[in-house]
Amino acid sequence: MTCGAGGALNVTLKTILDPGDEVLILAPYFVEYIFYVDNHGGTTKTVHTRADSFQLDIDAIEAAIGPKTRAIIINSPNNPTGVIYPPEDLKSLGDMLERKEKELNRTLFVLSDEPYARLTYDQATVPCIFSYVRNAIIVTSHSKDLALPGERIGYLAANPAMDDVDKFMEGAIFCNRVLGFVNAPALMQRLISGLQEESVDIGDYQAKRDVLYNHLTSLGFRMVKPQGGFYLFPESPLEDDVAFARLTQEHRVLVVPGQGFGAPGYFRIAYCVPMETIRASLPAWEKIARDAGLI
Numbered sequence: 001m002t003c004g005a006g007g008a009l010n011v012t013l014k015t016i017l018d019p020g021d022e023v024l025i026l027a028p029y030f031v032e033y034i035f036y037v038d039n040h041g042g043t044t045k046t047v048h049t050r051a052d053s054f055q056l057d058i059d060a061i062e063a064a065i066g067p068k069t070r071a072i073i074i075n076s077p078n079n080p081t082g083v084i085y086p087p088e089d090l091k092s093l094g095d096m097l098e099r100k101e102k103e104l105n106r107t108l109f110v111l112s113d114e115p116y117a118r119l120t121y122d123q124a125t126v127p128c129i130f131s132y133v134r135n136a137i138i139v140t141s142h143s144k145d146l147a148l149p150g151e152r153i154g155y156l157a158a159n160p161a162m163d164d165v166d167k168f169m170e171g172a173i174f175c176n177r178v179l180g181f182v183n184a185p186a187l188m189q190r191l192i193s194g195l196q197e198e199s200v201d202i203g204d205y206q207a208k209r210d211v212l213y214n215h216l217t218s219l220g221f222r223m224v225k226p227q228g229g230f231y232l233f234p235e236s237p238l239e240d241d242v243a244f245a246r247l248t249q250e251h252r253v254l255v256v257p258g259q260g261f262g263a264p265g266y267f268r269i270a271y272c273v274p275m276e277t278i279r280a281s282l283p284a285w286e287k288i289a290r291d292a293g294l295i
């Protein structure tokens, strides 16, 4: 167990990286990945997901793998796009990695960052990465599914079929200690063991997604409908997404420019706020759409 998914990512990266190792991150990405990799002497290489769908581009990932690559971080359901990677794409990823591992004579890990795995909509589910990728590690937390971000409770899990899995686990336990986490909060470890079947009311998040998605698309904003998580990632109607974020601010709506996620030309909305806040923003979105030339 770890101090959240952030702790689990840092523990894992410290365990597997040698100085100069490369980690592939998929844009749009959770920006902290860059800093986490840097913490442990690694460098990141960005690979873009598919422009139309934000799904995995296996050929682009394969082309980015080189002699220094050690890992790929994937995040499904994704922050900021809300997409879930389907089993067939995870299988293609796993098959490609097996091939590249043989070619390079090097272990290539997949870090599957899944804190939103229980926040899915329209009967979507998140496939278990272990069924498709042998050298896979799941990192997750209860920050989102039990809405306990301040309690810093999560875990990492290594695929039992991984090469040298015992060595990895020993390394992870040691790294948790030497990074100064020492252990995940003890009281929370006991509490959440009884809450494994529980999660926040998904219906509540889905209602928020639907109100915003329906309103924004009716105003001409274009976006992929999220299958999970609590974010929308529409195209920015202005070429400069920072300028667009400033415009929304004038209407007291706070969004994050896409360039912060390695995806200029988009912006992120977080809908993990009360429904009254979302409803109160709807007239402002109409004004924003008008100012940005959508209507």
Ligand SMILES: Cc1ncc(COP(=O)(O)O)c(C=O)c1O
Residues within 6 Å of the ligand: 003, 004, 005, 006, 007, 030, 075, 078, 079, 113, 115, 140, 141, 142, 143, 149, 153, 154
């Ligand atoms: C994709 C992703 N990974 C990891 C984290 C870190 O979560 P935790 O609070 O469990 O450290 C977050 C939090 O926003 C996130 O969005």
